[in-house]
Amino acid sequence: MKNTDWQLPRNAMLWMLVAQLLVLLPHLSRIPLWLLCAYGLCVLWRYKVYSGAWSAPKMFVKAFFLLAVFAGIYSSYGRFLGLEPMVSLLLAGFAFKLLESYSLRDCVRFIFIGYFTLATVFLFDQGLWVSLYVLASLLLLSTALLSLQLVDLPSRGFMPLKKTAVIFAQALPLTLLFFLLFPRLDPFWQIKLPSHHAKTGVGDVLSPGYISQLSKDSSLAFRANFTGELPPRSALYWRGVVLSYFDGRAWHLGTFNKKANGHNTLEFPASTSEASDTNNYRYTIIQEPSYRPWLYAIAVASSDTPKILATSDYRLQAQDDIYERMAYQVQSHSHAVMGSHLSAAQYRKETLLNGNNNVRARQFAQKLYAASENDAAYIQAVLNYYAEQNFIYSLKSPLLGANNIDEFLFDSRIGFCGHYASSFAFLMRAAGIPARVIGGYQGGELNPLTGSVLVHQFDAHAWAEVWLPQKGWQRYDPTLQVAPDRIASSVQDLPATQSDFFDQAKLSALKFKHIALLNKLRLRLDALDYHWANWVLQYKGEKQWSFINRWLGAISFTRIISLLAIVISPVLLWMLWQLYTHRRQQQIKPHDREYQKLCALMAKYYLQRADNEGPIDFARRVESGENIENAKVKQHFLSATRLYVALAYEPQGSDNTVLLQRQLQVEVRVLRKLFG
Structure with a gap:
């Protein structure tokens, strides 16, 4: 064993082990099982060394562990670059550092690595409950640091924790003051690594079964707070991506132009105008990290929030991928026309069908179109086909081959919204009518405590847009012909998909939604998380300056110094009083x-x-x-x-x-x- 004049106190070692466990717990769902076993082995080995039963690992053993960690991470994730691989590597180093902590300097380094490792939790979640958990872990890490300096505490187990809690309480007023007054500047660096388990939401490719897999996820996608009256649920079609390129099997994100601001071009029918449009909606969206740039809004949307772009396909998009919670203001004009005119190049692009597959669907479309009087009649005939041919709405659909449109329309007739939207757009293009698939969300759950519309991942939905002369792009949702209750209810509430949803989301709190008390508790916890996101995570920029001006008036150096003195003075006076009374109480031994x-x-x-x-x-x-x-x-x-x-x-x-x-x-x- 390494010779040292300093012996790690038993109390300090216990605090170090407890703090290390709390740092690792939030990452349990992200790290492979072998890494958890390696951590348990490190704890056991360190305990045996401390008790004198084993010796410290030799250099060749450490080298073997290092190579095994790199091999295990590559085997688990298939790469080293990414959030989970990098965090797993850091966690492995934090665990193995326990085997090298013998001197006081080693133990201090161990705890400071713990501080850094604990901060990685915020790369994945910044919610209220995670923040409280990180604060508790920070308290225990600091307790371990303090206990290293107290060498004789066998009978005072919780004394370091009490002292650390007092220190935290003393720092709280100054921390709150700095939070309120110090400018919340954007970091000069950002971690933009792909996430292995990221809840990315709607993707840029729509293949058969993609939306059905996403609809088994109960996590929150975003929340919307409307100013004024809420729109009806049937109007809550949250556009995210426009998929206008079909490769013969899947739909892909099409080409588009981006504007320097978040304002889409507005056109209104002759019968209405922007001023007379009563279906204008103003709302704020707080979007969860999606690791993609697109934003969600009701068409036709515009935004004055900085760093938001408007695209030529009438979407909103962030300048960069969204790696943290993001709030943005939106105004939607539901009566506005999307693209009343198409150029010849756009027309060809929006009617293109690559490949020679799905022959039956092509022939069916041409025959049905020939029997229709016009485009509107053909569209209605296709919708009637879905309603009359015993199609089934289900999360569990059979695997489809190369001719997936044919197999779905004429053989299985079982599918989710992605199948219906994809086949509908294919039939439109097969008849020479411009069409595209829209990926986004539909509906949402109202939280009456905050007035927020909660949109979860299981609200993911796909529908189609068809271009008609003078009317522009019109929304058509063929899923309604098969499952009309989908608009009035979410996937979790539909009898046809409820069992499939809860089979996948066994731990979801929504499973107990029918129990009034538990559902009320769930909504109240969500309300707390909403206020945290709205008033803490979004406390910056205009909101921060308006708060400061409201309470302090004009910002000046004198007022800030005076406020600092007011906050710090009670703490200093209390510390001086403690020193004075403690000195008076000292008696000569x-x-x-x-x-x-x-x-x-x-x-x-x-x-x-x-x-x-x-x-x-x-x-x-x-x-x-x-x-x-x-x-x-x-x-x-x-x-x-x-x-x-x-x-x-x-x-x-x-x-x-x-x-x-x-x-x-x-x-x-x-x-x-x-x-x-």
Whole structure:
């Protein structure tokens, strides 16, 4: 074992292990099982080393562990670059650092690595409950750091925790003040790594079964707060991506142009105008991290929020991928026309069908179109086909081959919204009508405590848009022909898909939605998380300056210094009072009193002890002093000094302390008699 004069206190080791466990717990769902087993092995090995049963790992063992970690991470994730692989590598280093923490410096480094590792939790979640958990873990890490400095605490188990809690409480007022007044600047660096388990939401490719997999996820996608009256649920079609390129099997994100601001071009029918449009909606969306740039809004949407772009396909998009919660303001004009005119190039692009597959669907479309009077009649005929041919709406659909449109329309007839939207758009293009697939969300759950519309991942939906002359792009949702209740209810509430949803989301709190008490508790917790996101995570920029101006008026150096003094003064006064009362309460110990008597006797008759001279140095000077002729004086003085050093600097049991104090008193009395 590594030789060191410093021994890790048992109490400190326990705090270090507990703090390390709390740092690792939030990542359990993101790290592979082998890494958790490796952590358990490190804890066991460190305990055996501490108890003296095992020796510290040799260099070749550490090298083997290092290579095994790199191999395991690559085997688990298939790459090293990414949030989960990098965090797993950091967690592995944090676990193995436990095997190297023997000196005080090693243990301090271990705890500071814990601080850094704990911060990685915010890369995945910044919610209220996660923040409270991180605060508790930070408290325990700091407790471990404090306990390293206290070497004799076998009977005071929770004393370091109490002291650390007091320190945190003292820092709280100043922390709140800095949060309120210090400018919330965007970081000059950002971590933009792909996430292995990221809840990315709607993707840029729509293949058969993609939306059905997403609809088994109960996590929150975004929340919307409307100013004024809420729109009807049937109007809550949240456009996200426009998929206008079909490769013969799947739909892909089409080409589009981006504007420098978030304002789409608005066109209105002759029968209405922007001023008379009563279906204008203003709302704020707080979107969860999606690791993609597109935003969600009701068409036709515009935004004044900085760093938001408007696209030529009438979407809103962020400048960069969204790696943290993002709030943005939206205004939607539901009566506006999307693209009343198409150029020849756009027309060809929106009617293109690549490949020669799905022959039956092509023939069916041409035959049905020939029997229709116009485009509108053909569209209605296709919708009637879905309604009349016993199609089934289900999360569990059979696997489809290369001719997936044919197999769905004429063979299986079982599918989710993605199947219906994809086949509908294919039939439109097969008849020469411009069409595209829209990926987004439909509906949402109203939280009456906050007025927020909660849109979950299981609200993911796909529908189609068809271009008609003068009317522009019109929304058509073929899923309604098969499952009309889908608009009035979410996937989790539909009898046809409810069992499939809860089979996948066994731990979802929505599973107990029918229990009034639990559902009320769920909504109340969501309300707390909403206020945290709205008033803490979004407290920056305009909101911060308006708050400061409302409470402080014009910002000036004098007002800020005065406010700092007001906040800091109570803490400083309390600390000064504690120091003063603690000093008054200090009483001289019995062995200190006896030693002072001893030094006074020596100063009166022989030698004066210097102010900066320790007991041992003074004893050496007395022993070598030639002017002290009485050998008994030297003998009893040295004996008294040894007793005092043992009492003052060496740990003693209560019984032994009493015995040594009595012997010291006897030696002082003997010296007094000798001097007398």
